[in-house]
Amino acid sequence: MMLERKTFWIINQYSSTPEIAMGGRHYYIAQELAKKGHKVYVVAGSYSHLLRSPKIFDEEFLFEEREPNFTFIWVNLPKYYGAHDKKRIINEFIFSYKIKKLKKIIKDKPDVILHSSPALITYFGASYLASFFKVPYIFEVRDPWPLTLTEIGGYSKNHPFVLFLQWIEDRAYLRADFVFSNFFNAIEHMQSRGLDRTKFHWVPNGISLPEVENKEALDISVLEKIPKDKFIIGYTGTIGTANAMNYLIDAAEYLVNNSSIHFVLVGDGKEKVNLEKRVVENNLTNVTFISSIPKKQIQSMLEVFNACYIGWLDHKMYRLGIAANKLPEYLYSGRPVIHSYSGAGDFVQQANAGISIEAEKPNLIVDSILELYRLPIEERTSMGARGKQFVIENLSYMNIAAKLESIVFQSDSN
Structure with missing residues (x-):
């Protein structure tokens, strides 16, 4: 009222x-x-x-x-x-x-x-x-x-x-x-x-519900960069030191011989060049980098993923919590989330919308990816649905x- x-x-x-x-x-x-x-x-x-x-x-x-x-x-x-x-x-x-x-x-x-x-x-x-x-x-x-x-x-x-x-x-x-x-x-x-x-x-x-409900379609040139018939582990956002993306690349390196799983990193940042260099030097053909896209296209990109990834450094600062804008976006997308985080206020855990693991642990990232990959699609869909409902009700x-x-x-x- x-x-x-x-x-x-x-x-x-x-x-x-x-x-x-x-x-x-x-x-x-x-x-x-x-x-x-x-x-x-x-x-x-x-x-x-x-x-x-x-x-x-x-x-x-x-x-x-x-x-x-x-x-x-x-x-x-x-x-x-x-x-x-x-x-x-x-x-x-x-x-x-x-x-x-x-x-x-x-x-x-x-x-x-x-x-x-x-x-x-x-x-x-x-x-x-x-x-x-x-x-x-x-x-x-x-x-x-x-x-x-x-x-x-x-x-x-x-x-x-x-x-x-x-x-x-x-x-x-x-x-x-x-x-x-x-x-x-x-x-x-x-x-x-x-x-x-x-x-x-x-x-x-x-999250602004009107904004995400009125998403824009991805450009064809962007869609063409994303492999078809693969299980996509995706990330959107800044690629910087605080985002701990090197541990995701560690996981990609471990899984390079699994031809069914592919990693898509969307965004820019200070660490992107270093990660791209590492991917080339180690011939990680299972990793694709895509430049930043307009915010109104983020939900369209997340829909292409089979699971979303977000990671953090293992830092005492996170005892206070985090305030990532991408977490509500991920959860709203209806995709399960792998959250590599050792701190307070874990929305993924609260929503039961994915898998939460300790930060800076590439072996746990690999285990989480394989767990989601092996889950029946109905279970992954239920995870994603719980995340979306959590956002609508709370965020x-x-x-x-x-x-x-x-x-x-x-x-x-x-």
């Missing part, structure tokens, strides 16, 4: 729209909230290393009416070069400063302000706006900086910038009325930094938006 209409300001410097990047979490949540009659503003930076086509305009802000009740606001920011450019941090300060001006520009007063990491510096601008309007401040952690910098990036906990970010994170936990995270077990870390557990809400990444952005909405309404009754 639709209750009182609310106005949401969602502030994420690294948010985007589908035509220039992924679109992603906040874009789809905003769409669903707008359908419910709420007024939603998503505020993002005009330039980031994540955008395929950064926004270029002269004004300080660019307003885009995406659809009824949903406006995307771009904040004009300077260009920088790559994720590790120090100018990226300068941009975060500029963004945080500029968004304060929105109090006089956006015509609809917010009922709630959501600020999403990893741009912790946005805290200054977002918390200022929440205080100015006297509305709840939601701090959302999608990447637990500075923990990521120390545990994965190798920075010292005593590095001045790490100490500064840690001060912001701790302060945000104290200031926030609610704390969200898409990491299933993020509360473990947050409580160690002083968070009151009652503030915490797990709000997972999801659709329609349901995720409803969860966010209920939290805001709950704040009214307290």
